[in-house]
Amino acid sequence: MRHDTDHEDIFRQESTFHYLFGVREPGYLGCIDVESGKATIFAPRLPQEYELWMGKILDADDIQEHYGVEEVVYVDEIASWFEGRAPSAVYVQRGKNSDSGTEVQPASFEGLDQYQVNEEALHTVVYETRARKNDEEIRLLRYVNRISSDAHIAMMRGARPGLMEYQLESTFAYGCHYNGGARLLSYTPIAGSGPNSAVLHYGHAGAPNDRKLEDGDIVLCDMGCELYCYASDITNSFPANGQFSADQKLIFETVAAMQTAVLSAMKPKVAWADMHELAYRVMCERLEAAGLLVGDVDEMMKVNVGGVLMPHGLGHFMGIDTHDVGGYPKESQRDGRDGFKALRLQRLLEPGFVLTVEPGVYFMDYALKKAKEDPELRRFFNWQRLQDFEGFGGIRLEDNVLVTEDGIENFTVAPRTVDEVEAVMRGEIADSVALIAWR
Amino acid sequence: MRHDTDHEDIFRQESTFHYLFGVREPGYLGCIDVESGKATIFAPRLPQEYELWMGKILDADDIQEHYGVEEVVYVDEIASWFEGRAPSAVYVQRGKNSDSGTEVQPASFEGLDQYQVNEEALHTVVYETRARKNDEEIRLLRYVNRISSDAHIAMMRGARPGLMEYQLESTFAYGCHYNGGARLLSYTPIAGSGPNSAVLHYGHAGAPNDRKLEDGDIVLCDMGCELYCYASDITNSFPANGQFSADQKLIFETVAAMQTAVLSAMKPKVAWADMHELAYRVMCERLEAAGLLVGDVDEMMKVNVGGVLMPHGLGHFMGIDTHDVGGYPKESQRDGRDGFKALRLQRLLEPGFVLTVEPGVYFMDYALKKAKEDPELRRFFNWQRLQDFEGFGGIRLEDNVLVTEDGIENFTVAPRTVDEVEAVMRGEIADSVALIAWR
Ligand SMILES: [Mn+2]
Ligand SMILES: [Mn+2]
Numbered sequence: 001m002r003h004d005t006d007h008e009d010i011f012r013q014e015s016t017f018h019y020l021f022g023v024r025e026p027g028y029l030g031c032i033d034v035e036s037g038k039a040t041i042f043a044p045r046l047p048q049e050y051e052l053w054m055g056k057i058l059d060a061d062d063i064q065e066h067y068g069v070e071e072v073v074y075v076d077e078i079a080s081w082f083e084g085r086a087p088s089a090v091y092v093q094r095g096k097n098s099d100s101g102t103e104v105q106p107a108s109f110e111g112l113d114q115y116q117v118n119e120e121a122l123h124t125v126v127y128e129t130r131a132r133k134n135d136e137e138i139r140l141l142r143y144v145n146r147i148s149s150d151a152h153i154a155m156m157r158g159a160r161p162g163l164m165e166y167q168l169e170s171t172f173a174y175g176c177h178y179n180g181g182a183r184l185l186s187y188t189p190i191a192g193s194g195p196n197s198a199v200l201h202y203g204h205a206g207a208p209n210d211r212k213l214e215d216g217d218i219v220l221c222d223m224g225c226e227l228y229c230y231a232s233d234i235t236n237s238f239p240a241n242g243q244f245s246a247d248q249k250l251i252f253e254t255v256a257a258m259q260t261a262v263l264s265a266m267k268p269k270v271a272w273a274d275m276h277e278l279a280y281r282v283m284c285e286r287l288e289a290a291g292l293l294v295g296d297v298d299e300m301m302k303v304n305v306g307g308v309l310m311p312h313g314l315g316h317f318m319g320i321d322t323h324d325v326g327g328y329p330k331e332s333q334r335d336g337r338d339g340f341k342a343l344r345l346q347r348l349l350e351p352g353f354v355l356t357v358e359p360g361v362y363f364m365d366y367a368l369k370k371a372k373e374d375p376e377l378r379r380f381f382n383w384q385r386l387q388d389f390e391g392f393g394g395i396r397l398e399d400n401v402l403v404t405e406d407g408i409e410n411f412t413v414a415p416r417t418v419d420e421v422e423a424v425m426r427g428e429i430a431d432s433v434a435l436i437a438w439r
Numbered sequence: 440m441r442h443d444t445d446h447e448d449i450f451r452q453e454s455t456f457h458y459l460f461g462v463r464e465p466g467y468l469g470c471i472d473v474e475s476g477k478a479t480i481f482a483p484r485l486p487q488e489y490e491l492w493m494g495k496i497l498d499a500d501d502i503q504e505h506y507g508v509e510e511v512v513y514v515d516e517i518a519s520w521f522e523g524r525a526p527s528a529v530y531v532q533r534g535k536n537s538d539s540g541t542e543v544q545p546a547s548f549e550g551l552d553q554y555q556v557n558e559e560a561l562h563t564v565v566y567e568t569r570a571r572k573n574d575e576e577i578r579l580l581r582y583v584n585r586i587s588s589d590a591h592i593a594m595m596r597g598a599r600p601g602l603m604e605y606q607l608e609s610t611f612a613y614g615c616h617y618n619g620g621a622r623l624l625s626y627t628p629i630a631g632s633g634p635n636s637a638v639l640h641y642g643h644a645g646a647p648n649d650r651k652l653e654d655g656d657i658v659l660c661d662m663g664c665e666l667y668c669y670a671s672d673i674t675n676s677f678p679a680n681g682q683f684s685a686d687q688k689l690i691f692e693t694v695a696a697m698q699t700a701v702l703s704a705m706k707p708k709v710a711w712a713d714m715h716e717l718a719y720r721v722m723c724e725r726l727e728a729a730g731l732l733v734g735d736v737d738e739m740m741k742v743n744v745g746g747v748l749m750p751h752g753l754g755h756f757m758g759i760d761t762h763d764v765g766g767y768p769k770e771s772q773r774d775g776r777d778g779f780k781a782l783r784l785q786r787l788l789e790p791g792f793v794l795t796v797e798p799g800v801y802f803m804d805y806a807l808k809k810a811k812e813d814p815e816l817r818r819f820f821n822w823q824r825l826q827d828f829e830g831f832g833g834i835r836l837e838d839n840v841l842v843t844e845d846g847i848e849n850f851t852v853a854p855r856t857v858d859e860v861e862a863v864m865r866g867e868i869a870d871s872v873a874l875i876a877w878r
Contacts, residue, residue: 052806
């Protein structure tokens with residue numbers, strides 16, 4: 001961590017604060033009067049000389065106009081503002097995030113302890129509200145997904161052997177920002193080629209997408225951006241040279257079938273864990289038919305063969321956070337099996353939920369070695385045939401979808417068949433609109 | 440701040456740790472034996488399952504090879520490693536950074552308090568060493584500057600009225616990463632058009648380069664990137680439409696003359712504050728000749744007219760931090776006058792110093808209003824003529840230079856005359872090599 005420098009990353013608002021108040025600058029607090037529904041924001045009072053460095057200083061009226069709240073008060077007036085209102089209770093948010101395991105830091109100010117402070121009620125309410133997207137959020141999520149779909153397609157069109165992985169990353173980021181106005185990426189881009197495509201969080205500082213694409217590689221690009229703090233999270237997989245080999249086609253179509261099965265089955269009241277299981281079942285059926293797996297699919301499901309080839313969760317909530325809040329309501333529990341234990345969501349689907357659907361198949365040394373040593377698991381694998389997949393890496397396809405009253409709306413427009421991928425890479429499809437037309 | 444999410448920004452190593460050990464991943468510690476000069480790094484012991492998410496886990500031998508240190512020990516062995524050596528003293532760094540005002544956080548480990556710990560000596564040694572760049576650092580700084588010069592030129596070639604400021608930012612970032620492999624920007628890009636060009640730290644989250652370029656605007660772009668943690672920090676200013684108006688030409692040539700005067704005068708033993716003063720003097724002479732200022736230049740210098748039109752420092756150290764360390768050795772003091780008080784460097788130049796040279800002239804409402812109310816200052820301004828510059832903004836030119844034995848080497852290759860800027864914007868000059876040839 002950089003502790004002794006004046007370097008500052010671009011400020012990104014805390015997600016729930018953004019959700020409730022939309023303020024894009026640091027140093028603010030906010031309050032909603034539960035009875036009237038009126039929103040008040042407390043703005044920092046900035047010294048006049050700030051104007052030289054940061055631009056014209058908005059007064060309280062400008063800020064009120066800009067953020068569309070009922071009232072703006074300066075932070076140094078917060079105690080007296082509360083005194084004037086004498087609220088019977090003040091609700092602040094305290095609670096745990098089930099993805100990070102970290103605690104929400106409750107708002108506070110000098111004098112808060114004079115009031116009856118409730119730290120219990122707000123957390124569930126806020127997380128459950130954030131989990132169900134309203135119409136404005138849906139429009140924004142749809143838009144940022146379209147921007148990202150276009151940037152993914154531009155990135156794939158430019159891909160070829162000899163390029164560095166980071167050139168795919170930079171092409172994507174450029175497309176999102178230049179064409180879509182999305183300045184920030186929602187997470188560290190993953191541009192894994194060859195064996196790197198099976199490293200689930202490749203692209204981090206220790207492995208910064210710095211391998212050269214080779215002829216014959218599979219490339220897996222998991223990249224998203226955010227606009228007004230709303231995220232996209234899309235994965236495409238494709239052959240570096242633009243043409244699938246027979247084995248690449250087999251795995252791509254397996255993953256595409258897993259995704260299609262889930263997308264077709266999703267609707268309100270369906271359990272997300274069942275969708276994860278469905279993806280595993282389709283995987284086992286396909287790979288059994290292709291001779292990579294051997295034996296009875298029901299037996300495979302019992303010992304969780306799917307967890308070997310796809311050790312991550314099928315998908316997660318998405319919104320202001322890439323891994324959005326609300327995946328584990330109080331009553332729900334973690335499932336300990338490989339893959340299932342990585343699920344960031346353990347609940348029944350409801351209209352307004354926005355999730356990723358991101359099945360994959362990966363040939364990971366570590367996972368396969370463990371399976372080979374496990375008497376329950378090893379009999380289902382054709383170890384001879386699996387030798388063909390050494391260094392193959394893996395394939396993932398990730399779409400972002402909204403649960404509707406009777407099914408889903410898929411926000412993502414990305415190549416999802418072998419023909420579509422090859423047409424994009426031949427340069428025949430320039431963007432999401434062209435892809436829809438091509439279909 | 441985002442406190443309840445699993446979102447993580449890309450890890451960027453702490454600068455001094457990077458300087459001493461070059462490790463690009465988190466969780467490491469390091470130690471240098473003062474007598475032998477041998478470097479040891481202490482690596483975190485990672486669970487095997489990490490391989491699924493982050494890639495192949497290097498063992499101690501791999502890490503030693505990768506980072507070129509004499510020894511690698513796991514962090515959980517650090518106490519016993521020290522016990523085995525029984526050092527007579529352990530030096531850790533504690534001290535203040537004169538740019539940020541924040542304290543260096545000294546390294547520590549369980550059991551450190553058994554040794555005689557010296558927290559005094561290291562800080563000055565490390566900062567003074569970092570201030571003088573060695574040959575490897577110079578090669579890297581020269582290279583990252585060239586990448587950035589090329590990306591600036593590409594950005595200027597693409598500029599035109601109707602574009603959004605953030606499209607300049609994204610073009611620059613893309614050029615640095617795609618062509619130069621520089622993944623991180625060294626600071627938040629400033630792409631200020633029209634009046635925004637006079638907002639010194641424009642581009643922050645509250646003003647994210649989101650204005651449209653208008654015909655007749657000056658555009659000021661202050662953008663740099665970093666490679667292996669070494670920074671560039673370059674500013675270009677240009678007319679949005681590619682052709683200077685008479686007033687734009689006047690201000691551009693004033694700033695260029697300020698920069699040329701300083702670059703010509705820089706050499707070892709010259710005081711940086713004198714260079715700042717020289718820039719102000721050239722500014723006053725030029726603007727007096729042009730009729731914007733009136734009266735005797737020596738008198739202007741006495742009351743610091745320059746501080747009104749350029750309220751920032753002339754330049755700063757550069758290296759692993761954009762505002763690099765060592766600007767204020769213990770004996771040096773801040774000068775309280777406008778402009779001078781913003782200097783991040785108060786010392787005599789030495790060979791091996793790398794600095795920015797970034798004079799500017801800005802028409803800032805706040806600063807001009809203050810000057811108009813000041814009886815000492817107001818008589819030097821031609822207030823009638825200054826009305827022509829309402830909404831003009833400002834111009835800055837920023838180069839990054841190395842102090843050599845008898846002068847400087849300028850790392851930056853950017854358009855520094857009206858002709859050069861216009862040729863770049865007509866598309867006649869594609870990159871830094873072409874610019875050198877054009878000259
Ligand atoms: Mn995802
Ligand atoms: Mn600078």
